[in-house]
Amino acid sequence: MPQLASHIDSVPPSGIRRIFEMALALDDVVMLAVGEPDVDVAPEILRAGSDAWLADETDYGPNGGLPALREALVRKLARDNGVVVDTEQVWVTCGGMQALYLAMSLTLGPGDEVLIPDPGYSTFAMNAAMISAVSVPYPLRRDNAFLPDFDELTRLITPRTRMIIINSPSNPLGSVFPEETLRALVEFARQHDLWIVSDEVYEAFSYDSPHVSVASLDADDRVFSVFSLSKTYALTGARVGYLVTPPGLSTIMRTAQEAMISCVNTPAQLAALVAVGGDQQHVRTAGLHYRQNLDAATALLRERGIEYLQPSGAFYLWVDVGYATGGDVAGWAERFLLEKRVAVAPGSAFGRGGEGWIRICVAAGLDDLLEGIRRLPEPARRQPDAQTPEPGGISVRLARPDEHDEIARQRLEAYRLDFTIGDDYAVQILDVPRHAAIGEVWVAVDDATGRILGSVTTPRPGELLTPLGRPGEFDFRLLAVDPASRGRRVGSILTDFVIDLARERGAERVVMNSGTEMTTAHGLYERRGFSRMPDRENPPGIEPSRAYGLELQERRATTD
Incomplete structure (x- = not known):
């Protein structure tokens, strides 16, 4: 393959x-x-979609959406958002997610940087990676009322920065940026000549003050606005959203829509027309x-x-x-x-x-x-310092032969929670006696009960365990935590043990491979200062993986 x-x-x-x-x-x-959404869809919206299917309204439609729907959206934007546009700036998309992807793919190239809120909707970073752009998080911190810090934003700007994403109301925070913050963000984008993508999917649900659309504050055509009917009308599976663009992009938008989806299905658009144009009670x-x-x-x-x-x-x-x-x-x-x-x-x-x-x-x-x-x-x-609790009560030691079966069971259960395991790899995971013969299998043990909580395999002194390792390095593999013990920092304790063991044995770097779906583990390694090694990833005949390395002399303080 x-x-x-x-x-x-x-x-x-x-x-x-x-x-x-x-x-x-x-x-x-x-x-x-x-x-x-747990509310029912309004009956008239359901009837419109159903009638369209029964009437065989299933032909191709225009790339930009049904003219009647685009016109209804133009009226809605002027009435509810204070955004005055023409129909050639409103493009019906396959949900807000396609609108977001479309805006980012039109404006970002490989290596370009986009500022994304942190915490923020996970698809922002996913889309950036899909188009080989680089997502740069801008923190929204509790001590700043989860608002952007403009000094920090300025420090994040580089010659490759091309865009900032704004999400208000926020998913996941449930917060709404004040109008003065939105105005300041627009001015920040103007000063640094950035595109703005404004994710306004939750526009209908702003409780303490009216929703403010970023495009209503834009004076120089730099805002792409993302909207969706999924949350407003409980139409998550209908997949209807829309992208509002700066003027003058109709030719390239038709090309992009044709390349991606051609058009959104007509029955869903006719249901959307009734939703947008009808009573909003x-x-x-x-x-x-x-x-x-x-x-x-x-x-x-x-x-x-x-x-x-x-x-x-x-x-x-x-x-x-x-x-x-x-x-x-x-x-x-x-x-x-x-x-x-x-x-x-x-x-x-x-x-x-x-x-x-x-x-x-x-x-x-x-x-x-x-x-x-x-x-x-x-x-x-709550502990005195919840982010850095003491690991007391858990010890790490070499595994005994009579513990191999339990280690194998925990490995298989833990890995199956993270990704789909093929039969060949399952056989490898279960072969604990072989790993103990060619390397060292360590276990984390509950001091009070003696129960095994997790395990990891390292090389014998002076040797390497896998082809990933190179002279002067210390490689490890098969770090697994019993699913019943997750939340006790077992993975953190085992990782720190490996790092300390590598340093004790004079290694210059710790390296390892991790499956692409094991995101919890990736976060643990990155918090300890590990960084990706793309040149060592995905060797022929090996499942897709991420290679990580940690320079021991540069190890940062942990935050776990």
Whole structure:
């Protein structure tokens, strides 16, 4: 089989989807992880789509969308957003996600940099990688009210910076940027000659003040605006969104649409026409439902003493669970799902700034929402420093032969949670006696119970374990944590042990390969200063992988 394009391996998988798909394989899960509206679609919208299918309205349509729908969107933009455009600036897309991808692919080339919010919607970084651009996170921090720091933004600018993405109301934060912040961002983009992509998918749900569209503040045609009917009208599966462009791009837009999708299906567009042009009472009713859920959920969080960001838009709650996660919220979220049967989105899926936080979707039945919050751990478990808890109670030692079967079981279960394992690789994972014969198999053990919590394999002194390693380096593989022990920092403890062992044995660098889907592990390694080694990735005959290396003399302080 030929190799895939080299940049595809750099596209990060969705940490939200991972939790979602794990949850689908379980029974009786309280689903609070995915932004799926729980309200019914208005009957007239359903009838419009149904009638179109029954009337065989299934021919190709114009690249830009049905003229009547584009005209209705032009009227809506002028009325609700203060954005005056003509129909040749409004392009109907396959959901807001295609609109976002279209805007980024038109303006960014290989190596170009795009400033993305952190925490921010995971698809921002995924799209950048898909087109070989470079995403540069700009932090939204609690100590700055989750607003951009313009001094920090300025420091992030390089000659390759081409775009900034703004998302208000925010997914995942549920926050809304004040108008003065939006004006300052537009001015910042003007000063540095940047394109702006404004993600306004949650425009209908701004609770404390009217929604402000960034394009209404733009004086020099640098804004692409992304909208969607998915959240506003509960039409997530219909896949209808639209992109509003600066003027003068109609020729290239037709070409791009033809190359990507040709057109959006006609029945969905006819349903969208009724949605946009009809009575909006069902949208207001949905907004009231989400607001009531937010009020009830935040009241319960306050009662339990759990901290959160006060929501002002969208239908999400950004909740601080750092007191319980031990610096690995992704691993904790998986364990929480397996043990408590509640699916939440780990904050780290939205960027490094999300570590210690979770996103809860309140577009759910109120009873389910409150039950999910009740199952959160008690904040009394908060440690003096939740981000750097002491690893006491866990020791690392060489494995005994009578422990090989348990190590094999844990490896297989842990790896199956992260990616699909082929039969050949499963055989390799299970062959612990061979690994102990050619290298050293170490186990992390609970000091109180003696139970094995995880394991890792390293080379014998003076040797290398895999073809990845080179003279002067220390390679390791098969780091696995028992799924029942996730959230106890076992992976962090084993990784730190490997680094210390490598230093003790005089190595200059620690190296390893990791499967492309093992994003939790990637985050752990990157927080310890490991960096990608693309020149050593995907050797012939090997499954797609990411190679990481850590220069020991340059190791940064950990934050786990």
